Amino acid sequence: MKKTLTTLAATAAVILTASAAMAQGMDKVKACFIYVGPVGDFGWSYQHDQGRQYAEKTLGTDKVETAFLESVPEGADAERAIERFARSGCNIIFTTSFGYMDATNKVAAQFPDVKFEHATGYKREHPNVATYDSKFFQGRYVIGQIAAKLSKTGSAGYIASFPIPEVVQGINSFMLGAQSINPDFKVKVVWVNTWFDPGKESDAAKALLDQGVDILTQHTDSTAPMQVAAERGAMAFGQASDMIAFGPNTQLTSIIDDWGPYYVERIKAVLDGTWTQTATWAGMAEGHVVMAPYTNMPDDVKAMAEATQAKITSGEFHPFTGPIMKQDGTEWLAQGVVADDATLAGLNFYVKGIEDKLPQ
Amino acid sequence: MIRIEVTRRPQPSRLLSAFSPLIALGLTIIAGSIMFMALGKNPVAALYSYFVEPLTEVWSLHELAIKAAPLILIAVGLSVCYRANVWNIGAEGQFTFGAIFGSALPVLLPGFQGPLVLPLMLLCGVVGGMAWAFIPAVLKVRFGTNEILTSLMLVYVAGLFLDWLVRGPWRSPEGFNFPETIRFHEDAVLPAIWFASGRAHWGFVFAIVAAVAVWFLLERTLKGFEIRMMGQSPRAARFAGFSSGKVVFFALLLSGGLAGLAGISEVSGAIGQLRPVISPGYGFAAIIVAFLGRLNPLGIIAAGLVLALSYLGGEAAQISLGISDKAARVFQGLLLFFVLASDTLIHYRVRLMRTVKAGGGDA
Numbered sequence: 001m002k003k004t005l006t007t008l009a010a011t012a013a014v015i016l017t018a019s020a021a022m023a024q025g026m027d028k029v030k031a032c033f034i035y036v037g038p039v040g041d042f043g044w045s046y047q048h049d050q051g052r053q054y055a056e057k058t059l060g061t062d063k064v065e066t067a068f069l070e071s072v073p074e075g076a077d078a079e080r081a082i083e084r085f086a087r088s089g090c091n092i093i094f095t096t097s098f099g100y101m102d103a104t105n106k107v108a109a110q111f112p113d114v115k116f117e118h119a120t121g122y123k124r125e126h127p128n129v130a131t132y133d134s135k136f137f138q139g140r141y142v143i144g145q146i147a148a149k150l151s152k153t154g155s156a157g158y159i160a161s162f163p164i165p166e167v168v169q170g171i172n173s174f175m176l177g178a179q180s181i182n183p184d185f186k187v188k189v190v191w192v193n194t195w196f197d198p199g200k201e202s203d204a205a206k207a208l209l210d211q212g213v214d215i216l217t218q219h220t221d222s223t224a225p226m227q228v229a230a231e232r233g234a235m236a237f238g239q240a241s242d243m244i245a246f247g248p249n250t251q252l253t254s255i256i257d258d259w260g261p262y263y264v265e266r267i268k269a270v271l272d273g274t275w276t277q278t279a280t281w282a283g284m285a286e287g288h289v290v291m292a293p294y295t296n297m298p299d300d301v302k303a304m305a306e307a308t309q310a311k312i313t314s315g316e317f318h319p320f321t322g323p324i325m326k327q328d329g330t331e332w333l334a335q336g337v338v339a340d341d342a343t344l345a346g347l348n349f350y351v352k353g354i355e356d357k358l359p360q
Numbered sequence: 361m362i363r364i365e366v367t368r369r370p371q372p373s374r375l376l377s378a379f380s381p382l383i384a385l386g387l388t389i390i391a392g393s394i395m396f397m398a399l400g401k402n403p404v405a406a407l408y409s410y411f412v413e414p415l416t417e418v419w420s421l422h423e424l425a426i427k428a429a430p431l432i433l434i435a436v437g438l439s440v441c442y443r444a445n446v447w448n449i450g451a452e453g454q455f456t457f458g459a460i461f462g463s464a465l466p467v468l469l470p471g472f473q474g475p476l477v478l479p480l481m482l483l484c485g486v487v488g489g490m491a492w493a494f495i496p497a498v499l500k501v502r503f504g505t506n507e508i509l510t511s512l513m514l515v516y517v518a519g520l521f522l523d524w525l526v527r528g529p530w531r532s533p534e535g536f537n538f539p540e541t542i543r544f545h546e547d548a549v550l551p552a553i554w555f556a557s558g559r560a561h562w563g564f565v566f567a568i569v570a571a572v573a574v575w576f577l578l579e580r581t582l583k584g585f586e587i588r589m590m591g592q593s594p595r596a597a598r599f600a601g602f603s604s605g606k607v608v609f610f611a612l613l614l615s616g617g618l619a620g621l622a623g624i625s626e627v628s629g630a631i632g633q634l635r636p637v638i639s640p641g642y643g644f645a646a647i648i649v650a651f652l653g654r655l656n657p658l659g660i661i662a663a664g665l666v667l668a669l670s671y672l673g674g675e676a677a678q679i680s681l682g683i684s685d686k687a688a689r690v691f692q693g694l695l696l697f698f699v700l701a702s703d704t705l706i707h708y709r710v711r712l713m714r715t716v717k718a719g720g721g722d723a
Binding site: 009032038067069070071073074075076077079080081082083085087088098099122162163164165193346348359 | 365417419420423426427523527536537538539543559579626630631634635636637638640672673678680682684685
């Protein structure tokens with residue numbers, strides 16, 4: 001009898017432990033964020049912080065507590081900041097710049113119980129590291145079409161940060177969108193080699209306008225190009241956040257990074273104990289890439305943009321669908337072939353028609 | 361007409377001089393508390409997270425050592441320059457060039473491994489820093505150019521050269537076109553001092569050794585006497601048979617070498633690869649550290665640790681109190697302001713003077 005009881009108790013204990021191990025849910029999660037720029041940049045870091053606030057609001061402060069560090073330099077300081085978070089009781093840490101990749105993986109090795117989420121990177125060296133990014137190029141196709149419809153000079157200026165695949169995807173997608181309307185469209189690219197430098201960005205914007213383009217688009221984080229365009233009366237597309245306040249009469253639309261839904265999903269997974277390593281690359285369909293209202297354009301252009309956006313969202317159309325030629329004239333994608341994600345993730349060449357030479 | 365006149369006190373108070381750091385700390389705490397209260401934060405909690413929290417954990421002490429090491433190493437070299445009246449403002453450039461020179465080995469010859477790699481890298485780092493400091497030295501001694509300008513200009517040259525290297529010839533082929541070199545192999549990484557407890561590397565040991573050695577040099581050797589004399593009274597030094605040109609070379613090469621060592625230690629120990637930006641301004645912050653330490657190498661150790669603490673404390677305050685990164689920096693600025701102001705006011709007197717129009721002058 002006694003033996004049976006012991007066995008029963010032991011079995012119960014085993015079952016209890018097992019169920020605990022299966023769903024190590026938590027009552028409350030501390031989610032921490034590291035930003036490369038100031039939260040007031042109105043671009044990249046600002047949008048991540050909006051996502052943090054959205055997650056806090058959606059899940060409730062009784063379920064999630066958040067903390068953040070802004071303007072953390074990439075390098076030795078980043079590793080310290082991440083480790084400080086890991087030690088201060090954070091359960092999940094979002095590191096929101098490519099340059100934090102190695103630091104994130106290094107710290108993750110020491111803290112197997114903490115979840116790490118690295119934005120835009122490709123290294124997941126430990127089971128507690130996930131990566132996430134968005135298909136911004138989907139929005140670039142739409143704005144390429146708008147630019148080709150509206151430009152009087154048949155050319156647009158493109159302020160680019162670094163020649164990494166994400167940025168190259170954007171330039172190519174913009175060009176493909178523009179060529180679908182005007183096959184002779186020209187794109188002038190200026191590389192500023194920074195993510196956030198209002199001075200450099202506005203110099204680039206002025207230089208491009210002086211060269212005769214009448215529409216600007218940017219793959220950098222500050223609102224400076226939008227402001228230059230507004231001063232000069234040129235059209236421009238916002239980046240990362242809705243920049244309409246900085247160009248009320250000149251912003252056509254903006255490609256908004258909406259990280260909120262992703263942050264809610266991942267923090268919730270930690271709450272439920274269902275978090276696993278993932279490599280997320282989502283776009284319009286999942287609501288991670290959102291277009292700001294189409295403004296300052298005729299109705300037919302707006303209708304066209306909305307139609308394209310709907311097609312991309314539904315999956316009916318992919319911006320990288322053949323036939324597409326590489327810059328040197330060789331074939332990249334045959335008629336009807338769609339580029340696969342792996343190729344896009346390592347994209348390091350231009351499509352035909354772009355006159356810039358890709359820095360290699 | 362009222363003008364402000366600053367004159368040196370004939371006899372600065374010994375007592376005040378000794379307690380000056382404490383006075384500064386007290387004033388910082390008062391001003392800081394007012395600021396934190398204005399922000400709606402508890403000042404006691406804020407000051408705790410600034411000055412105490414980073415010191416309560418072993419890993420955080422390691423981080424303090426990492427942050428302080430380059431500051432101390434560079435500032436010690438600068439103290440020799442400034443004592444000799446040579447105004448080297450370009451330590452940031454010498455730091456960068458040391459990092460580039462030292463990194464050449466693991467980046468260009470990744471196949472060359474073994475215990476020899478690290479000593480060679482450190483040596484190259486020192487040589488790189490010295491080479492960069494050699495330029496303003498030659499220009500000053502041969503052509504009488506102002507070393508403040510030349511050394512400062514060379515900071516930007518070094519920075520742009522590094523930028524070009526990591527975007528061009530030295531860029532990692534696996535880095536998705538991101539501007540960075542390959543990661544250094546294991547033999548090229550400066551090891552941790554005490555593995556299990558944190559990641560502080562040997563750079564901190566170099567800094568302490570350098571500080572003690574330079575202190576000995578300045579205070580106990582003829583060379584040190586020559587340097588101090590050249591700084592205080594160049595004419596008397598020349599009468600004593602000392603060559604001013606030699607002192608300029610010595611001071612600049614020594615400080616360049618130490619800055620270069622700091623550069624390669626930082627890259628090899630803390631970063632592990634070259635990037636477009638490898639320093640958050642250590643070369644300039646070290647100027648503050650040198651003066652905080654009153655140009656005394658042993659004082660510089662303390663000053664370097666205090667400045668490093670204020671960086672770490674700023675982060676701790678951001679996390680635990682949610683103050684912004686700007687408020688954290690304002691507090692750091694307050695601390696430096698009060699330290700330098702107390703020292704200045706102890707040694708100098710500020711007076712409001714009513715100017716009397718003297719004959720002949722049309723003031």
